[in-house]
Amino acid sequence: MPPKLSRSDKQALIVSHLRSTGTCHTLKELEKTLPAVASINGMQVKEYIQELVDENAIRCEKIGSGNWYWYFGDDERRQRESQRAQLQxxxxxxxxxxxxxxxxxxxxxxxxxxxxxxxxxxxxxxxxxxxxxxxxxxxxxxxxxxxxxxxxxxxxxxxxxxxTVASMRCQTEEFRAETQRWTENVYVLEAYLTRLAGGDRALVRAVQEECYGEEYDEEEGGLREIF
The missing domain is CATH 1.20.58 (Methane Monooxygenase Hydroxylase; Chain G, domain 1)
Incomplete structure (x- = not known):
């Protein structure tokens, strides 16, 4: 008989699943997939998701008439960059x-x-x-x-x-590669959003400005290049 999973273990499995998919999900989609992923009841999915959102472990944005959930590792990257800057x-x-x-x-x-x-x-x-x-x-x-x-x-x-300074340089290169990888994921998400919006560029632009905040590039009409 497999060992019983704790609540934190189940939360970790949910975050790992969202990271591995590399895309956004509605609550209905998660209610179908997460019971098998994290060994939870379908009625508990909303409760687990809300806890993770409250703890800033995953992202949630209202797009259209419903909420969309995802985890691209951006918050983790920013935290590591902040730690690196503090060390420097x-x-x-x-x-x-x-x-x-x-x-x-x-x-x-x-x-x-x-x-x-x-x-x-x-x-x-x-x-x-x-x-x-x-x-x-x-x-x-x-x-x-x-x-x-x-x-x-x-x-x-x-x-x-x-x-050491050398190890921080290595971390910087890792952050650069990770940033590039997640930037590509954002481009995939933009394409998916455009398809959902039925080609309505005004709607897509409004969603981009709200999600990207200061990282939105007016001239490029999308995410600002970091490097």
Missing amino acids: REVDRVRARWEGVVGEVETRRRRLQEQEELLWREDRNEAGRVQQQQQQQQQREAVEEECRRLRSSLLAWRTTTGT
Whole structure:
């Protein structure tokens, strides 16, 4: 006897099914297909679909007289892009701080060296020179300790995030390929929408403007090219 599926498992099966189809569905279509996909009763389909919509796990838009449901992975892509951008900002922040500290260390070292040379040129008494050297040594040790602390912080950050500039470049290329793939899916959906609208371009344009929002290209009359 197969193990009983939890509610979250059934939701995951529904999302996976919508992703695999690569197109939009009406509620009636889903009431026919999802019982076999997610092992749920046909009367429960609407409830499961509404939960996924409320959780932003799938998309829902009213087109014509009914709602259409789909999942193209766009929200997931945006979330991953946001995470990548946040990581890049963190890398830039740490790098800027590191470069600033390195510059400050070099400035302090030069000043210490100049002070040491000045002390020797002025031939100060031994006690004064020892005191100055002790102060300089303390300053040098403080600077070196700050460098060690920053190195440890940078190493800990890299270990925690597991992210390097090279890996983020690889992620960027993956996002580019994924974006292109889903853009092609959108074109397929546009063709399907045009067929449903019976060639009514005004209706198609209105639906595109509502769905694409800021991504709608007035000149192209469709989705704006990202890359």
